[in-house]
Amino acid sequence: MSDDVLDAATDYETILVTRYGPALVVTVNRPRALNALAQQVVAELLDLTGRLAEALPSADAPAAGEWVCRGVIVTGTGEKAFVAGADIREMSGMTPEQAEAYARDMHRVTLNLEALPVPVIAAVNGFALGGGCELAMACDFIYASENAAFGQPEVSLGLVPGFGGSVRLQQRVGVGIARELIMTGRRITAAEAHRIGLVNQVFADHAALLDAARDTVDTIAAQAPTAVANAKATMNAVAHRSVADGLDVEAAAFRAAFTTEDSRIGRDAFLSKESASFSGR
Numbered sequence: 001m002s003d004d005v006l007d008a009a010t011d012y013e014t015i016l017v018t019r020y021g022p023a024l025v026v027t028v029n030r031p032r033a034l035n036a037l038a039q040q041v042v043a044e045l046l047d048l049t050g051r052l053a054e055a056l057p058s059a060d061a062p063a064a065g066e067w068v069c070r071g072v073i074v075t076g077t078g079e080k081a082f083v084a085g086a087d088i089r090e091m092s093g094m095t096p097e098q099a100e101a102y103a104r105d106m107h108r109v110t111l112n113l114e115a116l117p118v119p120v121i122a123a124v125n126g127f128a129l130g131g132g133c134e135l136a137m138a139c140d141f142i143y144a145s146e147n148a149a150f151g152q153p154e155v156s157l158g159l160v161p162g163f164g165g166s167v168r169l170q171q172r173v174g175v176g177i178a179r180e181l182i183m184t185g186r187r188i189t190a191a192e193a194h195r196i197g198l199v200n201q202v203f204a205d206h207a208a209l210l211d212a213a214r215d216t217v218d219t220i221a222a223q224a225p226t227a228v229a230n231a232k233a234t235m236n237a238v239a240h241r242s243v244a245d246g247l248d249v250e251a252a253a254f255r256a257a258f259t260t261e262d263s264r265i266g267r268d269a270f271l272s273k274e275s276a277s278f279s280g281r
Contacts, residue, residue: 005051014041016077017048022070023217024052025210027077034084035076037131037163041087042105049112057280058117058229067225067280071217072116074139075123076132079206082124082148083132088157103162106131110138110164114236117229119220123213124148124199125206129187134163137172140232141200143216144190145209150198151187171239172198224262224278 005024006017016027026048028035035041057067076082086102094102113120122128122136124144129151136142136150144150152165160166161182169178173196181188193199203209220228234253238246257263261281269276 005048005055012044012048014038015044015048019069020073020214021218022068022221023073023214024069024071025073025075027075028083029077031078031080033087034081034127035078035132036084036087037106037135038087038090039102039105042102042109045109046105046112049109049116052116053112056117057225058233067118069118070221070225070228071118072113072120073123073210073213073217074113074120074135075210075213076125079126079147081127081132082122083135084127085130085132085153086163099162106134106163110134110168113138117232118225119217119228119232121213121216123206123209124150124190125209129153130161130165131163134161134165134168137168137198138164142193142198143209143213144193144199144202145205146190146202147205148190148193148199148202149187150190150193151185152182153185153187155183156185169198224260224266224276225280226260226262226278227257227266230257 006019014028014030016029018025018027028037028041030036030038030041052069052072056069091099091102119141120139122139122142124136124142126145126147127149128136129149130153133150133152152161152169154161154165161169166182169181172178177196180186190199190202194202201212203212230253234250237249241249262278265278266276
């Protein structure tokens with residue numbers, strides 16, 4: 001990834017983009033509105049994720065660029081909220097057509113995050129409700145602080161989840177629990193989110209949460225970047241297939257791994273009992 005992405009990020013007004021070692025940290029920055037996903041936030045996230053998709057190499061074309069960014073951490077400014085949800089003030093004046101366009105733009109953001117060839121970690125501190133929970137679920141996994149709260153409260157507004165919650169929550173926690181949470185609009189703690197499998201780990205506070213996310217990116221950055229990209233793409237591809245069809249996809253991905261220089265480096269290093277220094281090709 002070139003510095004073009006970071007240069008472009010200086011024009012954003014509602015998100016902050018910074019580099020921390022091999023990680024790119026994306027912070028939704030509307031603390032007075034509890035980081036709600038106003039249309040401008042969605043537009044800037046869409047621009048950023050599109051730029052990242054173009055700048056980063058991929059599992060299919062690892063030689064297309066340099067693996068400068070090895071992971072993305074998504075978080076929110078302040079101690080109260082990751083992202084409290086969609087912007088209800090803006091939504092109150094929307095026509096049905098405008099509401100659909102709003103949802104579809106956010107769908108593109110979440111699909112872009114899922115398609116990135118590097119891990120994306122949601123670092124959730126405070127409220128992750130409605131659109132905030134949906135943004136977190138578009139990330140590969142979720143770390144939370146003890147004061148985090150999750151939920152899909154749209155039914156209390158006469159609405160339904162619009163940014164992917166009806167799809168991804170079922171995939172994360174199972175059909176029964178997802179239906180209960182969406183139909184009741186019930187808010188859950190970080191501890192319960194961890195118990196049902198929505199959250200991977202819970203940490204004492206925001207600082208510990210971010211440190212853990214950065215440590216995880218460091219750990220992943222020590223692995224073969226082509227293999228990490230291949231693994232993510234493979235898991236995405238098999239998610240909704242039968243076992244037999246999924247195994248076909250996995251076999252093709254396993255074969256493709258053997259065409260990479262990283263695979264040769266990794267196998268040679270293992271046999272030589274040395275640490276691998278991967279090329280990213």
